[in-house]
Amino acid sequence: MVKIEDVARAAGVSVATVSRVLNETGRVLPDTEARVREAVARLSYEPNLSARNLRKNESRIILILAPNFSNPYYSNVLAGICDVSRNLGYSTLIYNTYDSDALDESLVESLFQKNRADGMITLACNRDDRWLESYASRYPLVQCSEYVEGAQIPHISVDNRAAARDTVSHLVSLGHRRIGIVTSANRYLSSADRLRGYRDALEEAGIDPDDSLVAYASADYSFASGKQAARTLLEAADPPSAVFCVSDILALGVIAAAGKLGLQVPWDLSVAGFDDVDYTTMFHPYLTTVAVPCYELGRGSMLMLYDHIQQKPGAQSEVYLPHKIVLRESAAQKTDRTRSNTD
Amino acid sequence: MVKIEDVARAAGVSVATVSRVLNETGRVLPDTEARVREAVARLSYEPNLSARNLRKNESRIILILAPNFSNPYYSNVLAGICDVSRNLGYSTLIYNTYDSDALDESLVESLFQKNRADGMITLACNRDDRWLESYASRYPLVQCSEYVEGAQIPHISVDNRAAARDTVSHLVSLGHRRIGIVTSANRYLSSADRLRGYRDALEEAGIDPDDSLVAYASADYSFASGKQAARTLLEAADPPSAVFCVSDILALGVIAAAGKLGLQVPWDLSVAGFDDVDYTTMFHPYLTTVAVPCYELGRGSMLMLYDHIQQKPGAQSEVYLPHKIVLRESAAQKTDRTRSNTD
Numbered sequence: 001m002v003k004i005e006d007v008a009r010a011a012g013v014s015v016a017t018v019s020r021v022l023n024e025t026g027r028v029l030p031d032t033e034a035r036v037r038e039a040v041a042r043l044s045y046e047p048n049l050s051a052r053n054l055r056k057n058e059s060r061i062i063l064i065l066a067p068n069f070s071n072p073y074y075s076n077v078l079a080g081i082c083d084v085s086r087n088l089g090y091s092t093l094i095y096n097t098y099d100s101d102a103l104d105e106s107l108v109e110s111l112f113q114k115n116r117a118d119g120m121i122t123l124a125c126n127r128d129d130r131w132l133e134s135y136a137s138r139y140p141l142v143q144c145s146e147y148v149e150g151a152q153i154p155h156i157s158v159d160n161r162a163a164a165r166d167t168v169s170h171l172v173s174l175g176h177r178r179i180g181i182v183t184s185a186n187r188y189l190s191s192a193d194r195l196r197g198y199r200d201a202l203e204e205a206g207i208d209p210d211d212s213l214v215a216y217a218s219a220d221y222s223f224a225s226g227k228q229a230a231r232t233l234l235e236a237a238d239p240p241s242a243v244f245c246v247s248d249i250l251a252l253g254v255i256a257a258a259g260k261l262g263l264q265v266p267w268d269l270s271v272a273g274f275d276d277v278d279y280t281t282m283f284h285p286y287l288t289t290v291a292v293p294c295y296e297l298g299r300g301s302m303l304m305l306y307d308h309i310q311q312k313p314g315a316q317s318e319v320y321l322p323h324k325i326v327l328r329e330s331a332a333q334k335t336d337r338t339r340s341n342t343d
Numbered sequence: 344m345v346k347i348e349d350v351a352r353a354a355g356v357s358v359a360t361v362s363r364v365l366n367e368t369g370r371v372l373p374d375t376e377a378r379v380r381e382a383v384a385r386l387s388y389e390p391n392l393s394a395r396n397l398r399k400n401e402s403r404i405i406l407i408l409a410p411n412f413s414n415p416y417y418s419n420v421l422a423g424i425c426d427v428s429r430n431l432g433y434s435t436l437i438y439n440t441y442d443s444d445a446l447d448e449s450l451v452e453s454l455f456q457k458n459r460a461d462g463m464i465t466l467a468c469n470r471d472d473r474w475l476e477s478y479a480s481r482y483p484l485v486q487c488s489e490y491v492e493g494a495q496i497p498h499i500s501v502d503n504r505a506a507a508r509d510t511v512s513h514l515v516s517l518g519h520r521r522i523g524i525v526t527s528a529n530r531y532l533s534s535a536d537r538l539r540g541y542r543d544a545l546e547e548a549g550i551d552p553d554d555s556l557v558a559y560a561s562a563d564y565s566f567a568s569g570k571q572a573a574r575t576l577l578e579a580a581d582p583p584s585a586v587f588c589v590s591d592i593l594a595l596g597v598i599a600a601a602g603k604l605g606l607q608v609p610w611d612l613s614v615a616g617f618d619d620v621d622y623t624t625m626f627h628p629y630l631t632t633v634a635v636p637c638y639e640l641g642r643g644s645m646l647m648l649y650d651h652i653q654q655k656p657g658a659q660s661e662v663y664l665p666h667k668i669v670l671r672e673s674a675a676q677k678t679d680r681t682r683s684n685t686d
Contacts, residue, residue, distance in 0.1 A: 030380070030383055030384045031384035033380055033384075034377070034380035034381045034383065034384040037373070037376055037377035037380045037381075038377045038380075038381060040373055040377065041373045041374040041376075041377040059457065061457065061458075063436075069412065069417075069418035069421045069422060072415070074412075075412035075414075075418065078412045078439065079412060079439075082439040082441070086441075091438065091454065091457075092438070092439060093406075093436040093437065093438055093458065094436065094437040094438075094439070095434065095435070095436055095437075096421065096425040096435060096437070098425070098429075111434065114402065114404065114434075114458070114459070115404075115436065115457070115458055116457075223621065223625060252622075252625050252626075256625065278566065279595075279622050279625070282566060282595050282599065282622070282626070283595075283625070283626030283627075284626075
């Protein structure tokens with residue numbers, strides 16, 4: 001097998017110079033570079049493979065595809081990824097995908113090539129982005145939080161369905177039976193799974209599902225859209241006494257909308273969120289929510305990616321971190337004062 | 344002068360193939376690539392220059408150096424940068440610098456080279472990072488929000504000193520004379536300028552400065568450190584009746600600390616923030632603050648960078664966007680109930 005030393009000898013340059021040309025990591029005079037390229041071609045040296053191996057040692061760049069920076073969920077995940085990658089000696093470059101619909105194979109491929117990344121982590125995708133599977137078969141890729149349903153792509157997340165079920169079951173245990181949900185009109189697996197978990201809990205409690213209690217906020221979980229979705233639930237003839245939201249920011253929107261209607265949380269309405277972002281305890285009522293270990297998800301995704309880059313035998317490909325329901329002030333026992341009296 | 348067509352003819356390939364080799368933007372067979380490199384060398388075609396020019400058209404990557412993703416200030420700025428860059432056909436890659444102290448010339452240089460970025464935007468730096476000046480003389484660089492004091496580096500920001508002065512003058516106009524400040528223990532120009540503006544306003548009002556009214560929170564403006572800084576002010580023998588904070592998150596910490604001490608904002612204590620991030624109006628009391636046009640700063644920095652990349656004559660290098668004091672609930676007229684009775 002032809003070695004890099006053979007190329008260096010044939011081109012009359014040092015091994016370091018060959019490496020610089022193949023990895024494009026330093027300035028090489030044009031005619032020196034041409035000599036190296038020619039030697040590579042003449043000797044049938046496997047330049048792609050070697051360039052790739054050397055490159056792996058040299059680039060040490062991880063590309064992160066992240067949507068919607070204004071969501072504190074993602075900032076916490078990013079912090080976890082960046083802390084681990086820094087310790088492992090990697091630079092992280094974050095590309096704003098705006099929303100999951102902006103993801104497509106040519107974008108991912110071109111970002112990857114342009115930045116010669118050693119691997120990639122996606123923080124959001126639609127649950128049916130099956131094209132990511134062919135990509136993942138060629139490059140180290142880990143999906144964090146959101147992943148493609150049923151695909152063979154390494155991912156780390158929480159069990160969204162179980163967490164939603166547990167939260168809604170908690171609302172049931174507080175005496176609520178008319179329970180609404182504010183979910184998101186996106187195609188994320190988490191939104192679908194949280195809705196499934198909500199339905200699981202109702203079924204377990206023997207409560208008939210009622211589509212009029214399912215409200216959809218915007219795809220990006222905005223505060224304003226949470227308020228709007230809440231109004232459709234709360235102004236209905238037969239409003240819920242408790243609302244489960246698929247994100248904290250939506251829950252804050254629901255609390256604000258309730259306030260506008262003269263309803264006090266939790267006395268008139270119980271509200272539960274999802275994520276446990278920082279500001280859920282900056283103001284009263286402190287939010288009852290699902291604590292998602294965002295930072296740990298970020299850390300775990302980078303560690304998992306590292307194992308895949310290193311082709312470590314037995315590298316994990318499917319991890320679910322434990323969630324925790326955090327009981328605070330926004331959800332309380334249903335009493336006579338609670339608005340809904342229909343059940 | 345040798346043209347790319349000459350190289351293509353000499354190498355027996357298409358112009359597109361030469362371009363692919365020079366820009367490394369696509370797969371080219373090793374021997375084809377070697378032929379192109381050889382032709383480039385033989386004809387003394389200026390590969391660096393052309394590669395650079397073509398690369399400028401091809402790389403279209405802007406590198407953004409951003410600290411602390413969990414601060415919503417930066418997420419809004421990032422959104423503005425990304426929206427404009429997307430419209431201009433650029434990809435933005437964001438590198439997490441953690442804090443401004445992590446910035447150094449070799450990091451910036453290596454990120455720039457590795458990613459072949461067309462330009463760079465920094466969102467934070469220390470006010471004395473003069474080494475950035477030599478960097479800016481070689482590469483398109485724009486500083487957004489924070490910039491190096493007195494340096495010749497294109498920047499866009501707000502007039503932090505004037506904004507702080509206006510805010511504190513507003514507190515004076517409400518009858519407060521014992522006014523504290525919670526600032527940050529970082530080396531950002533904004534922190535220094537906001538402290539200067541606070542002192543300007545006191546001086547204008549004929550109020551003697553009192554160092555015991557200046558409290559320092561952590562360098563990263565955390566909620567917890569805002570609470571802690573507030574306690575030193577509020578538990579003092581002669582506490583302030585109003586506190587100006589150099590960021591909203593610190594102001595939220597002050598409000599929380601006041602609540603723990605049984606003080607109601609604004610009845611017992613007036614609080615003003617800085618930035619006007621989203622969650623200042625998610626809970627009561629709505630925060631009186633300085634509206635910084637974060638998104639517009641992001642937009643403006645990318646437009647400015649674009650002009651510098653294009654070497655547009657008359658490209659702007661110093662822009663200050665207008666700020667606005669937003670009067671809400673957290674700052675009110677000093678009354679007898681207000682805690683401080685010492686003036």
